[in-house]
């Protein structure tokens with residue numbers, strides 16, 4: 001249940017990260033959260049997840065706003081800034097974790113689950129928290145849908161319309177940070193960004209509408225969460241994070257192959273079909289030109305003439321006969337009324353272009 | 357006859373890094389002109405427009421629209437960005453992009469309704485893109501995408517239009533269609549400012565011109581200042597176009 005909600009919220013917000021081409025952002029935020037967890041533990045000594053997640057939230061936000069600062073104040077590329085913060089915070093976090101493990105009194109068993117995630121450690125309160133945050137996130141998404149959409153598409157233009165783009169940006173980013181922090185316990189620091197990106201990337205393949213994409217991403221994310229948790233539960237000590245991410249990746253793989261408009265499979269099929277159609281049309285057009293030279297369009301001509309035409313095969317002739325565009329008579333062929341009409345339509349279509 | 361000043365730029369200086377890309381620009385654009393901004397690549401034409409529109413923050417100088425600061429006059433100004441500035445693979449339709457032109461008047465949170473849709477459809481009609489209204493924007497040709505951007509600006513129903521290379525990559529027919537729309541805007545008393553690269557067509561399309569290359573070289577009526585002297589000053593080399601008088 002908790003992982004389903006988690007999958008849904010990361011899927012929705014991941015759509016925005018994907019469309020902004022900020023794939024690394026998720027990585028940077030989740031890694032930046034690690035030292036927060038460690039420091040919260042060192043200060044309070046508590047293993048209670050809410051305290052630790054609060055630490056994660058704080059250091060995640062600090063990391064994010066550093067990244068923003070670096071990008072606007074210096075002239076580093078955003079990827080560079082993200083990478084920099086990512087390694088800096090993660091390195092520091094690991095250092096702290098190692099230090100904690102060396103403490104004799106520290107019962108550190110609770111902390112390493114944040115690296116790879118352990119859904120079994122979720123308690124009811126955690127799930128409630130996730131549900132509430134998801135609800136708020138949904139509300140904000142619905143309210144500011146128009147603003148989010150236009151900012152993602154054309155930030156400069158949004159500014160000229162009088163919207164404060166910084167506010168919209170901070171709103172989106174804050175929710176992404178929140179979702180990531182919530183996911184740390186289940187999926188872990190290392191793979192959290194995959195959880196953000198995979199459902200969104202899969203959803204993008206199936207639709208050309210932002211709204212549908214966000215909904216689909218939420219559904220894919222939720223399914224990954226449920227299946228991933230179920231599978232990892234069958235095996236003792238199997239971390240949840242990797243399994244969920246593998247399920248999500250399968251969604252991505254299937255989407256890239258099978259999606260009707262952008263998928264590789266259908267693209268290939270369409271390509272072959274288009275080529276066949278084109279060959280057929282070209283042959284028909286060639287015949288049309290010949291038939292036109294006669295007053296009587298159904299006047300027979302020798303099949304041999306067609307051999308002059310490149311791309312002509314017996315197969316295409318068969319197909320034309322089959323479609324009743326052409327009739328055969330010994331080694332002669334002649335065009336039917338229907339074929340003539342179709343051929344002349346082809347010409348018209350080509351000159352007027354396609355209008356949906 | 358043209359006395360009202362639509363756009364006034366004072367001492368504008370803009371830099372991305374340390375070196376200014378625009379130096380001390382002073383510019384007055386009278387109401388009702390169709391003005392071309394010309395200059396070589398990297399001259400700062402896009403930068404000038406972006407600074408006027410508050411997208412970039414200048415180091416120094418100020419901009420006023422009809423005598424008031426730009427921030428108070430936003431609703432009077434529409435913008436057509438350079439086509440390459442957005443990701444056309446974004447999942448949305450032509451109609452949806454044009455509707456974005458109404459977002460400014462809607463303000464925060466409020467959604468576009470029937471009225472906005474009607475305005476968007478009218479704008480699409482004007483640029484001849486109505487048949488493509490439900491097309492995914494990635495499946496439009498470059499010229500069609502350009503027309504969608506133009507329609508989005510038309511929907512804003514502004515008094516002053518800034519357009520960054522609206523003729524980039526469009527065929528002759530579309531170019532004529534677009535220039536006719538621009539001339540119509542001028543006829544309706546609007547002010548239109550266009551970044552333009554094809555020097556041959558400047559005298560035919562525009563009545564006002566600004567030469568720009570980091571500094572402002574000259575600005576004024578095409579018939580007075582569009583000459584080899586200014587072209588050479590702007591483009592460096594001894595530039596000559598055959599201007600038929």
Ligand SMILES: Nc1ncnc2c1ncn2[C@@H]1O[C@H](COP(=O)(O)OP(=O)(O)OP(=O)(O)O)[C@@H](O)[C@H]1O
Pocket residue numbers: 372373377395396397398399400401402403404
């Ligand atoms: N985001 C940026 N960061 C740093 N420098 C920039 C940036 N954008 C533009 N420049 C620099 O500012 C100068 C002016 O650029 P601008 O885009 O305004 O030129 P332009 O006149 O519009 O050129 P074009 O005809 O190629 O569109 C150029 O030297 C360019 O290298």
Ligand SMILES: [Mg+2]
Pocket residue numbers: 401402403438520
């Ligand atoms: Mg430019």
